[in-house]
Amino acid sequence: MIDTGVVTAQRARLEASGTPLEGGRFLVDAIRAGLGNGWQFGAQALRDSLPLWQGAECFVDHEQNPGSLRGGRSVRDLGGVFENPTWDEADQAVRLELRTLGPSAGLVEALGRAMLAESPPGVRPRVGFSADFLFTAHERVVQKIVKVFSVDLVFNPARGGAFVRALNSIQNQVIEGGAAMAETTVENSSPQAVMSSGEATQVRAQMSTWILEAGLGAARLPAALAEHVRQQFNGREVTVEALNQAIDAARRLAAALGGGAAVSGLSGLRGMYDTRDQLQAAVDDLLEAPRDPGMQNLKAARLSGIKELYMLLTGDRDLYGGYYAERAQLATTATFPGLVKNAMNKIVAEQWALLGAAGYDWWQKVVQVEHFETLNQVTGILVGTVGSLPSVAEGGEYTELSMGDSPETADFAKYGGYIPLTLELIDRDNTRKLRQYPRELAKAGMRKISQLVAEVFSANSGVGPTMADTGALFNATAVTTAGGHANLRTGALSSQEWENVCAAVYNQPMLIRSAAGVYGTGPKQAVDPKYLLVPRELRLTAMKVVYPYWENAANITSENQQRGELGDVVVVPEWTDAADWAAAVDPRLSPGIIVGERFGLLPEVFIAGDELSPAVFMNDEHRMKVRHFLAVLVQDFRPLHKNNVA
Numbered sequence: 001m002i003d004t005g006v007v008t009a010q011r012a013r014l015e016a017s018g019t020p021l022e023g024g025r026f027l028v029d030a031i032r033a034g035l036g037n038g039w040q041f042g043a044q045a046l047r048d049s050l051p052l053w054q055g056a057e058c059f060v061d062h063e064q065n066p067g068s069l070r071g072g073r074s075v076r077d078l079g080g081v082f083e084n085p086t087w088d089e090a091d092q093a094v095r096l097e098l099r100t101l102g103p104s105a106g107l108v109e110a111l112g113r114a115m116l117a118e119s120p121p122g123v124r125p126r127v128g129f130s131a132d133f134l135f136t137a138h139e140r141v142v143q144k145i146v147k148v149f150s151v152d153l154v155f156n157p158a159r160g161g162a163f164v165r166a167l168n169s170i171q172n173q174v175i176e177g178g179a180a181m182a183e184t185t186v187e188n189s190s191p192q193a194v195m196s197s198g199e200a201t202q203v204r205a206q207m208s209t210w211i212l213e214a215g216l217g218a219a220r221l222p223a224a225l226a227e228h229v230r231q232q233f234n235g236r237e238v239t240v241e242a243l244n245q246a247i248d249a250a251r252r253l254a255a256a257l258g259g260g261a262a263v264s265g266l267s268g269l270r271g272m273y274d275t276r277d278q279l280q281a282a283v284d285d286l287l288e289a290p291r292d293p294g295m296q297n298l299k300a301a302r303l304s305g306i307k308e309l310y311m312l313l314t315g316d317r318d319l320y321g322g323y324y325a326e327r328a329q330l331a332t333t334a335t336f337p338g339l340v341k342n343a344m345n346k347i348v349a350e351q352w353a354l355l356g357a358a359g360y361d362w363w364q365k366v367v368q369v370e371h372f373e374t375l376n377q378v379t380g381i382l383v384g385t386v387g388s389l390p391s392v393a394e395g396g397e398y399t400e401l402s403m404g405d406s407p408e409t410a411d412f413a414k415y416g417g418y419i420p421l422t423l424e425l426i427d428r429d430n431t432r433k434l435r436q437y438p439r440e441l442a443k444a445g446m447r448k449i450s451q452l453v454a455e456v457f458s459a460n461s462g463v464g465p466t467m468a469d470t471g472a473l474f475n476a477t478a479v480t481t482a483g484g485h486a487n488l489r490t491g492a493l494s495s496q497e498w499e500n501v502c503a504a505v506y507n508q509p510m511l512i513r514s515a516a517g518v519y520g521t522g523p524k525q526a527v528d529p530k531y532l533l534v535p536r537e538l539r540l541t542a543m544k545v546v547y548p549y550w551e552n553a554a555n556i557t558s559e560n561q562q563r564g565e566l567g568d569v570v571v572v573p574e575w576t577d578a579a580d581w582a583a584a585v586d587p588r589l590s591p592g593i594i595v596g597e598r599f600g601l602l603p604e605v606f607i608a609g610d611e612l613s614p615a616v617f618m619n620d621e622h623r624m625k626v627r628h629f630l631a632v633l634v635q636d637f638r639p640l641h642k643n644n645v646a
Contacts (some may be wrong), residue, residue, distance in 0.1 A: 026098040026112055028082070030131045030151055033092040041139045046087070046094050049145035052133075053085040053096055058238065059152045059463060060104045062132060073150075073200050076244070078102030096151070107215065107240070108153055130154045163547045174341055197310035214241045220620055225250045276334045280342060283309060287435050289343040290350050305429040310336055318421045321620065337607035339420075344438040344605040344615050344624065353440035354603050360446050362570045363453040366584040368533055368591035369601060372412075372631075376598050378633025380408035381595050409469040410633035412598060417447055420621040421607065438605060445603035451596060452632045454574035456593055457533065457582050462644045463488065465634060474540050474633055474642040485637045493538055496646035498545050502528045508638040525638055527590055529583035533570045537578040542569040577644075585639035592639035596631035605630040 007180065030053060033043040058080035082096040100109045111127060132149040135142050167334075211232055216226045229246045281300040285293045286309065293296070303309050311317065313336045315327025374377065376576060392398055419437050456473070458466055464473030471483025478484045488503065491497035510522035534542045546569055584592065595601075608624045 002092055019517055025100070027097050028084075028096045028129055028151065029088070029093040029259040030085075030096050030129075031133075036227070039137060042142065043092055045135075045144060046092075048518070049148070050085045050087060050094065052145060052446060053082055053094060053150045053151075054525060056082045056096075056148045058082065058098055058100075058108065058129075058149050060107060060219045061154055062130065062152050076103045077240075079104035081110035098151075107211065110213070111153070111211075128154065129148050134423045136263055158625075170459075179474040196458050205237075208233070208236075213239060215240070215247065219247045219250075221247070221250050225253065230434060236476055249568045279334050283339045283343045284346065286431060286437075287343045287347065289338070289438075292346075305321075306340075306431045306434055307426050309339070313339075319427060319620070321423060321622075340434075341605055341607040341624075344441075344607070346504065347435075347438035348442040348602055351439045352446060355443060359571065360443075360450060360573070360574060363450055363595070364531065365568070365570055366587060367589040367593040367595045369595045369597065372596050372598055374541050375412045375598055375629065378410045378412070378594065378631045380594070380633055400449075403586050407632060409468075410594075410596070410631045410637045412596065412629050412631040414605070414627065415445075416625060416627040418623045418625040420450065421624050422621040427475070434438040435625060441603055441605060445628050447631065448628065449601075450572075451574050453593060453595065454572050456632065456634055457572070457640075457642060458575060458577070458580075460578055462577065462642065464642070467637065468636070473637055473640070474644075480611060482519060484519070487637055487641045489641070489643045491643055492579065493534070493545060493643070495542050495545050497643070498532065501643065505529045505583060505585065505639070505641050510638070525590060527639075529567050529586050529639075529641065530568045530586040533572050533584060535575040535578055535580070536571055536573070538581055539569065539571050542581070579641050579645035583625075583641040587639070590635045590636065590639040594631075594633040594635055596633065598629035599627075602646055 031041065031046060033041055033046055035041075040465060057073075057078060059077045060079050061077060079102055080100040081096050082098055084097045086095050087093075088095045098108075104142075129151055130147065133145055133149045134147040134149070135145045137143055200402075212230065215238075216229060219226070221229065229250050232244070232246055275296060277298060278300045279296050280300050281291055282303050283289075283301065284295075286303045286306065296565060313334070314322070315324035316322055317324075317327060356364070373412050390399060419441075421437075422435070459465055460472065466472055467485075468485070469483045471477065471485055473485070474488040475483070475485050476488045477486065479486045487495070487508070489501065489504070491500065506524065508529050509520045510525050532542050532546055587593070605627045606627065607622055
C-alpha cells in the first residue's frame with residue numbers, strides 16, 4: 001500500500017481482547033492506542049469514535065467479501081451485539097460489553113467460557129476477536145474512525161492470534177485499502193510460541209469438540225438424534241456449516257417421526273413447524289380466525305372446544321385459574337391467554353376488512369391517516385402555501401416568502417374496555433360466544449373512528465369545532481376576515497347547488513399567513529371536491545347529482561367514473577339530519593382532517609389472567625381488554641364545505 005501523504009480512507013481489522021462478565025456477557029477491548037502495522041492510532045481519535053461502537057454486531061468469522069464496504073453477512077452467523085462503549089484510560093483502549101444473542105450465540109458463549117477455563121496454553125486453539133472498521137489517515141496517522149462494521153470471533157486471527165487471559169489475542173493486524181491488502185505481524189509483549197504440527201492437530205480436535213457440543217446443546221435435539229449426529233463426526237473435523245447440515249437433517253427426521261417437535265440450532269428453523277405453530281393453528285381453526293401466512297397447509301389436531309384447549313395447557317381441572325404442570329398435557333412455552341389473544345387479533349383484522357368492504361370505512365376516503373411515535377399533542381401542518389414565486393431583478397435582493405402555518409392541535413384519546421372470559425364460560429365450553437367477542441371489538445373500533453370523523457361535520461349544531469383562528473370550522477364569513485372560512489351554505493342538494501359548492505371550494509384562497517392584511521390573499525387552491533357526503537336519506541338524490549345518467553344511461557356513468565370526471569357519493573351512518581350534506585377534497589391532494597394512530601389503526605386486544613390476577617381471584621375470569629389510541633385533527637378548513645339546510 002503506497003502512502004501519498006494525503007488523507008485517505010482505509011479499512012482495518014485489528015485484534016481485540018476480552019474478559020467475561022455474567023450471563024452471556026464479555027468485556028472486550030476493541031482497539032488500543034499505539035502503532036499498528038505502520039498506522040498510528042492516537043487516543044483522541046479513539047475516544048472520538050466511542051459512539052460508533054454502540055450496537056456493532058459480533059459474527060462468527062469475517063464477511064466473505066472484505067474488499068467491499070458492504071460485504072454480505074449471514075444472520076445465522078450472528079453471535080452477539082456490543083454495547084456500552086467506554087474509554088479505559090489505564091489501558092488506552094476502547095472497551096465494549098458483548099451481549100451474546102442470535103443463532104450463533106451459543107457457540108460464541110460456549111467457546112468463550114471454554115477458552116477462559118483453566119488449561120495449558122499449548123492446547124488452546126487460536127481463536128480471538130477481530131475488529132473490522134473504516135478510518136481516514138494522513139501521513140500514516142489516523143485522523144478519524146469513520147465506521148465500525150463489526151467485531152467478529154474468528155479462528156487464527158491474523159497469524160497466530162490466540163486467547164490469552166480473558167479472550168486476549170496477540171496483536172497482529174490486517175489492514176485493507178481499496179483493492180490492495182497487506183498483512184503484517186506486530187510484536188506482542190507476551191508472544192505465544194509457534195505450535196508444532198502435533199500441537200496444531202490437538203488444537204483442531206479440541207476446537208471440533210467445542211463446536212460439536214455447543215451446536216448440539218443449542219439444537220435441543222432428542223437424545224437419540226443428538227447421539228446420531230455426534231457419531232457422524234467421530235474422528236472428523238467439525239465445521240459450523242457441516243454441523244448445521246447434520247442438525248437440519250436430524251430436524252427433518254424428527255419432524256417426520258414426531259409431527260414437528262420444537263428443534264432449533266445454529267442456523268435457526270428453516271421452513272419447519274414447531275409445537276407452538278401447531279397449537280396456534282388449532283386455536284385459529286377453533287375460533288375461525290385466519291391462519292398466519294405459511295401455515296395454511298400445516299396439519300393440526302382439531303380441538304373440540306375452548307375447554308379442551310384450556311385443560312390441555314393449564315391442567316386446571318378444578319377451575320382455580322392457575323397452571324398445574326403435573327396435570328397439563330402439553331409442555332410448551334405457549335400460554336392459553338397468549339394463543340387466544342393472537343387468534344382474537346387476527347379476527348379483529350379480518351372483521352375490520354369485512355366492515356370496510358361493507359362501507360363502514362367511509363371516513364378513510366376523506367381523511368389522511370398518520371402514524372405517530374409518541375402520544376404528544378398533534379400539530380397541524382400546511383404545505384404548498386407559498387403560492388407563486390416572485391421575480392427577482394438582476395442584482396436585486398431576494399424577498400422573504402410568506403409560508404403558511406397551521407396552529408391547529410389535537411390530543412390523543414384512549415378508548416377501550418374489557419370483556420370477561422369467565423371460568424364458567426370455559427367450563428360450559430361456550431366457544432361460539434367467544435368467537436363473537438373479537439368481531440364485536442372490531443366493529444366497536446371501526447364505529448368509534450366513524451363517529452369521531454362524522455362529528456367534525458355535525459358538532460356544535462352542524463358548524464363543527466372552533467378553529468384556532470376563533471372561527472367555527474364551517475361559517476359563511478368572508479375569508480378576508482379573521483376567522484372567516486366562507487365554506488357554509490344553506491342550499492338543498494341539487495345539481496346546481498353541488499356546482500355552486502364545487503366552485504366555492506375551487507376558489508378558496510390558500511393560506512399565506514394568519515395576519516391582518518393577508519387574510520384570503522393567497523392564490524386559488526384550484527381543486528374541486530371529490531366526495532359528496534350525505535346521510536342515508538339523501539343517497540339516491542346524491543347519486544343522481546353526481547352520476548347524471550344514473551337512471552337512463554348507466555353505461556355512460558360507468559365510463560365517466562372510470563375516467564375520473566365525476567365525484568363519489570359517501571354515506572355517513574352517524575348523521576341524523578336528513579337534509580344536511582357536505583363536500584370534501586381528495587385528502588391526497590389537500591388533507592383537511594387527520595386521523596392519528598399510535599399503536600395501529602386497529603384496536604389492540606390483550607388477555608390477562610393467571611392465579612395471581614385479581615380478576616381471576618375475585619371474579620373467576622380472564623379479562624379480554626381492548627385498547628385504542630386515536631387523535632382526530634382538523635388542520636385546514638379549505639378542503640371542506642358544509643350545507644346546513646334549513
